Amino acid sequence: MQKAPQAVDFALKETSPNIGAGAGAGAGDKLSCTYDLVEQMQYLYVRVVKAKDLPGKDVTGTVDPFVEVKLGNYKGITKHFEKKSNPEWNHVFAFSKDRIQASVLEVVVKDKDVVLDDIVGRVLFELNEIPKRVPPDSPLAPQWYRLENRKAKGELMLAVWIGTQADEAFPDAWHSDAASVGPEAVANIRSKVYLSPKLWYVRVNVIEAQDLILSDKSRYPEVFVKVNLGNQTLRTRISQSKTINPLWNEDLMFVVAEPFEEPLILTVEDRVGSNKDETLGRCAIPLQIVQRRLDHKPVNSRWYNLEKHVIVEGEQKKEIKFASRIHLRVCLDGGYHVLDESTHYSSDLRPTAKQLWKSSIGILEVGIISAQGLMPMKTRDGRGTTDAYCVAKYGQKWIRTRTIVDGFSPKWNEQYTWEVFDPCTVITVGVFDNGHLHGGSKDSRIGKVRIRLSTLESDRVYTHSYPLLVMHTSGVKKMGEVQLAVRFTSSSLINMLFTYSQPLLPKMHYVHPLSVIQLDSLRHMAVQIVSMRLSRAEPALRKEVVEYMLDVDSHMWSMRRSKANFFRIMKVLGGLIAIGKWFDQICNWKNPITTVLTHILFIILVLYPELILATVFLYLFLIGIWNWRWRPRHPPHMDTRLSHADAAHPDELDEEFDTFPTSRSSDIARMRYDRLRSIAGRVQTVVGDLATQGERFQSLLSWRDPRATALFLTFCFVAAIILYVTPFQLVCLLAGFYVLRHPRFRQKLPSVPLNFFRRLPARSDSML
Template identity: 40%
Template sequence: MALAKVDFSLKAISPITDNLGITSQTDLVEINLFLFVKIVRARNLFAHNGHNNLDPYVEVTAGRFLGRTFCLQGNTNPEWDQVFALENDQIEKEGIKTVEIFVKDNVARYDPYLGMISLEIFHIPKRFPTDSALAPKWFVLEDECKRRYRGELMMCCWIGNQADEAFHEASHLQLGHVLISARHTLNTCSRVYIMPRVWCLRLNLLQVEGLILEIDDPSESSDIFITATFGNGTRTLASKSVKSNNGNPIWNEKDILFAVAEPLDEILFLTVEQGTLARCKRLGTCVFPVKKAQTPLQNPDRLVTMDVIQNERFFVGKLSMRVTLDGGYHMFDDDPRYSTDVNPTDNGVWRPNIGVFEMGILNATGLPEMKPQGRTDAYCVAKYGSKWVRSRTVVNSLSPKWNEQYSWKVYDPSTFFIISVFDNSQLHEEYIAAGANDTRIGKVRISLSEMEINTVYNYSYPLVQLQPSGLKKMGEIQLSFKFTSPSKANLYKKYTMPMLFPQHFEDPLSQAQLYGLRQQTIELVRSNMSKAEPPLRNEVVDYMLDSREIVWSMRRCKADFERINVFLNCLVGIYTYFDDVRKWKDLVSPIIAHLLLVVLFFLPQSLLPAIFLALIVHMLQEFQIKPKTLSHADLHLSHVHTASEDELQEEFDPMPSKFEDIILMHRYDRLRVSAGRVVTQMGEFAATMERLQSLLSFQDSTATMLVMISCLIIGIVALAVPFRYLVFVWFLYFLRHPMFRSPFPPFYENWIRRMPSKLDSMI
């Protein structure tokens, strides 16, 4: 009943109309003017009032709003090169007339300031994005008695908008009572992050020659295996065990796969072990720099021989292996069901891009209070492909306005755009000291295949969180976005091509290998994002990439079962209809059926044209009821309304389980993992059925138009060519020899795979 009172629907909002004539970088967002103050450096500062130390910093004040630069210790000619910004709406709302810049000394806290500059906002020039950057100049500082101070400050001040290059670098002035310390203001800035290229490292172990074994009985064989570990020790994989008593064990097993990120400066440690995984003895170690690995195109059969060393000096054998860097696979970081990219690592084999996706992050409303005193410091993180975007943090606001616009190149239309909202907990010392995480508020997925080309969408998406206590609405986020494609021919061609690249079909990886590589790739993304400034924290990356393993969920099981029942009911309905015709339950349908039978008896060649004509008519009927909005979170489809609190707690139960009994815990975990796989297969079957249905329903308008054209062409060919020839050619093609078959899936399979399904609306 609680869900019925909350509006979880997707709402269309008014498009942005007033953009002040600027359409290149901000045509999807509302243009906001900002007061920018750039503090470059100072000179000839001196300490006074009897102390010799000088730790200068600059304070920018506009009404109740305040911002501070870093404090530079013991420097009379400091350089800051920092930009501050204040939204013009706040200036007008507060009636601010002047902006004041104070140079202060952190040592002499009793001094009001060393010098200051006061500027009338009315006289500050306006700068448009097409103009060059405003040149800073020296200003003579004045003391508190309005006398000239001998020190000078280089700065500049202007009024611009979001398209200004200083916008993403600026620290926004905050109210004095919620002021963020200077060293944490960087956590409020917007940033663009680019993921490194992640390669698949193939390790093929062949054998070890001349290995010195420690065995009591020479007639008995020892178990020998090799562990491969990267330098930081976080990723370790073991080979299979082989029996050997002569010191020349042979493996030649299937490749061990690692995910490695550029610049490929990691070290691979290979350790030869004797015994079992639980109890083993180290025989020797060798070290292989990843940079020495070659790609398959360079020398795929190159054999690498390395000395196995014990205690860093004793030679105990030679290890033969092959190590290659394979860039033909797409290394999945996000959930494969909602992939934002399908390109392989090697960008030399990428297909040309088909367009550009542009996103305007407007604002959010109704966000919950995430901190004491009713505070929320919200920011957005958006991802498509290897490009991540972090918006600026709007401090202390339950209705933040971002009005930031970004763009991404699109290489495949059957991909998803992901954007999430978080509460920033890295702004104040007490939260940082307590190890607080950035709290997730909600996530939105947008399917590019459902979008019309060159159409602007303006929507208010509900932000929902499924928690162990139930579903909770966390507010709404308003977005404006569009997908532009200059060549529709290239777009149509994509629907007949495999989503993944040839390597995935010529040398396919198992599900276990794909899962292992994805977990390693996520770990590399975490490590890379944590090194940026400001960093994207691990909890943010995990939420964006859906890193949690899929386990048993009663809610999802019910949802997938109902999705399958929809199509089973359609089959039952068709059988029931024909049974009613056979039993003459009404007069019209049997007469029509007999007329069709007579026509097909005398004109069998019209069978296929009639079928395809019927499909075209059905699709034209579906056009009348085509979806008016893009897909979004469907609560009833996801069975959120029927899930009990106990079922949700089971779904969110961590791995391993939190049950105290050890035996029950292991049995329960095995059951959940197995059931999770069954649920995944049920979902895949349901998604396939829904994709077949979406071919005819204009959910993907481009694909449905192509189906209509294909039906028309096939119908004309079937009308012109005798039916027996069509059947003969089809059977001849169907029974062709395997040597004439391609490892790639046929075009119609690729086509169906690209279709949207209700999986896109699942929570």
């Protein structure tokens, strides 16, 4: 396997794009978006507003008008109106000036016909006479133009100007890049900004029920409560008090998004047999009336009447009887941050309730410039093609660039801004292929980039080309590169430094913590809600895009990730291991000069113990100053070597991309299961060894081995007396000289303390 070329190919590259068109803003303008992180692109804008007094062209004397804007080989068309002589379109067309190959702009009003569209009239513009507009100038006012025709009848209101991508008309304009796309798909290629729905945790404390009506009163009821909220369903345990007044006092947690669409539905059921439950009562609680909690103080509980529904003549009707009741404590917990991202790559850590938010510490500006060398993602007309767009997610704000149709080196040059509330957060930028332009069903992932804000220097512009890497069953594959410009600007250095002393998550996560299993389940619910809400936007941000950006499958087993994490741990421990080896060399007098110097330093520290901590901190300070010369100058990026992506076995990759549950044959599943058992057995042994060492420490004073405990207590008593009458410096000197003694005074056998410790009992003797 050729690793050397891959290491170069997958590297992060610093670039020098021609940015800064809006630079030069003063210090007071630092927190305003100046659109200076992208290359300036000029566009010819044509705003078609409306027409009036259009002459009739059909036999009936009516006209079905639409407007065709032509510039060389590019042609944009508005929608047509039936039988309307005064239509209003208010449509904007944008033609990239880099691709203009004509000197005249032609705006033609036509009459829609079955066979051949008739020309109603036209307006011509010489390109060298069109005015330029530089944002933030006021928008150019449209004006009436008389249509050139033999009958000289009809007028068209237009505005024509040359501007840049910073123009407010840019996002909603029809672009010449999309000339090959049908009118119905134009909305799907425009740049858009989305907001994640506001997510709440719903806590339902099911306390008790009263006066339940049972169909069979001769048996002890086995009652539980099933709670449903949209697609989420949870249930309590079966009540231990088997009466008509059961008691639970159990908490159930859900995720819900504003605006609240589904009520909270509680059903009290009785287990009357295997897989057979009888409904004893039901109640629905609208979330709009539920109390919102900002801290850990309990909310007031309430009794709710239970309604029993019966089937009468095929219809469900309420049965009004003696009212059974259920006692609940329901609240919307606004003090938590609802986790919808992977905890390692969170972009937002604020609580749900806005009353608990703190002021922002700065802004993040990202210029999405271009991509190079993208791979063909689909086939159209017998050739490979890619319709690429970018999605960036930070906090509650998602952005989507426009789709560049049929290009392997698209240029977006779009700039976006986010407020930053915590520097220890991550922005994720993904590149996708638009699969819905020609009847496709799914947007394909090309790759993504993560940038942690705390790794960026304030007010510095980072311009880099990031490799887009994706794991396939055949191994890691480079899908191209995306060029970004990133700038993090701090509004207050003191406020930013103060955040480093604050808890990472809101206070409620520590006062009333949620279990790991709960958090994992709630995150899954949150991802489903966010993907469903964003897929209902127009244009939709597809489910597969949202799930890829939120790392929905990051918890799945992967042999490659397990190896990578193991070697990450070994690298972290490598420093301690290196120190241990260095100290062992000193103790064994491998370098006598170093050992003698160590003796001298040791004697000084023992005689002047007040210098120990000062020396340690001074040493750490000097190491940090020394390392400043080699500080990282680039943002972190996807590392194939660290991820063990460049050396993964094909079968391990096939296992990583297998569905859950598995879709492979029983022989392959058996082989992988046996391999997993082997690995898990080694992990189990290591964990067992660590537990054994800890239990041996506990057994020193537990009298599990009475002789060992008696010996240890005797040693402690004698040591206490000796240490009491012996100066502490002398004890340290003798202990240090013993540890640093020459090899000729050492034995090959283990030391007495180690022998004693290894003989201590552990609870492994009680394991089956």
